[in-house]
Amino acid sequence: MKAIEDAGYHALWHGQKSWNGVAILTRLEQPVEIRRILPGDPEDEQSRYLEASINGIVVGCLYLPNGNPAPGPKFDYKMGWFERFTKHASQLLESGTPVVLTGDYNVIPTERDAYKPENWVKDALFLPEVRSAFQTLVAQGWTDAIRRIYPHETIYTFWDFFRNSFDRDAGIRIDHFLLSQHLTGRLKAAGVDRDVRGWEKTSDHAPVWIELADK
């Protein structure tokens, strides 16, 4: 926490032992927490959601379940989580506030979002029902910020640790920024900091970012 403060950030986080965790860091002011549990399943113990208000924008940070192997209980958990998230997203839209929903969606939205889509057809990140769930979500009225800025380019955000995938640029695009309509007009830029993926001891994801104009 001190290291984060020393770097000039305020922070909220929702973590747990081992795998799951989400956080929101801000520079200007302390983010105001709205919720840290996705509504709809009191049994769900995994820390995969965090939502806060910052400077007039609601930011939802998510880590959608991976879902492999599919079919199976993990895939069922993914689809259940996805349904709950989609419901919640529609309520956020109805609220009328500017919203950003960002994080690891574990969804490859279309064939051009994978280096070799045929390798992913049976994977929980690319199964038809997963792509269709993502489409349904976006169709509520969200804008996929990366695609808005780069409509035709090949953009990846993740290269797995196997098979030298980064050196071969054998990546996938699974980290997304969805913007509510109020924010679409304020979208100035977006990108992926690919160089970070080349660091020593790095993550298998690269940082994805967007820039919004002031109101």
Place this chain on the structure above:
DNA sequence: ATGTCGGTGTCTCACCGA
């Protein structure tokens, strides 16, 4: 079918999830 990591417990190796 394969591969590479990091975290954890069985604890300096073996496993699992990603």
